[in-house]
Amino acid sequence: MQDRLAQGQSQRAVAEALGVARSTLQDWLGQAPSDEVPAALRQFYASAEGVAWLHRQVLAAHLVITMLAGAGVRQVCTFLELSGLSAFAASSYGSQHKLNAALEEAVVDRLGTAVEVVGATRGPRRTGALGPMGQSTKPRAGRACPHGTPLPRQGRTGFYGLRT
Secondary structure: OHHHHHOOOOHHHHHHHHOOOHHHHHHHHHOOOOOOOOHHHHHHHOOHHHHHHHHHHHHHHHHHHHHHOOOOHHHHHHHHHHHOHHHOOOOOHHHHHHHHHHHHHHHHHHHHHHHHHHHHHHOOOOOOOEOHHHOEOOOOOOOEOOOOOEOOOOOOEOHHHOEO
16 A cells, blocks of 8 residues: 555555545554554555455454344444454444445345346246145045045154164
8 A cells, every 4th residue: 555655646546446445545544553453464454455355354244243143233343343353444333334234235136136046947836735724735644545545554663763
């Protein structure tokens, strides 16, 4: 990041290349180096690969915490703070809520497309052999078949499926 700016690229161009907002880049430039974050880690997250990795980590946190575990956006903010990723990614509720809303919309759009594709390739769905009131029309042991012949009862099985 510093190298690109030193070469004469504008902040807007560097921010676009890193995939972050220009205000985020300005925040990064205005921050004094923290003793908590090793210099090598700061340098990594300032690179394009580091920003891509950071985006992946934040999206994974949102997916697991909010969508799979059913927790809220505040837990994502807490995770970012406790993991130390808040030194590189905005951990405020507002920024994470905005990201979470966009992620949910993308998942719904993707899921809707997948359902349409599967529905188009599968054809009409069979519901199974259910009679009136959702009762199975499959004959059971001890009941009469539709033509009146009783079915033999199965022997009881014990441990390991052996007949008793």
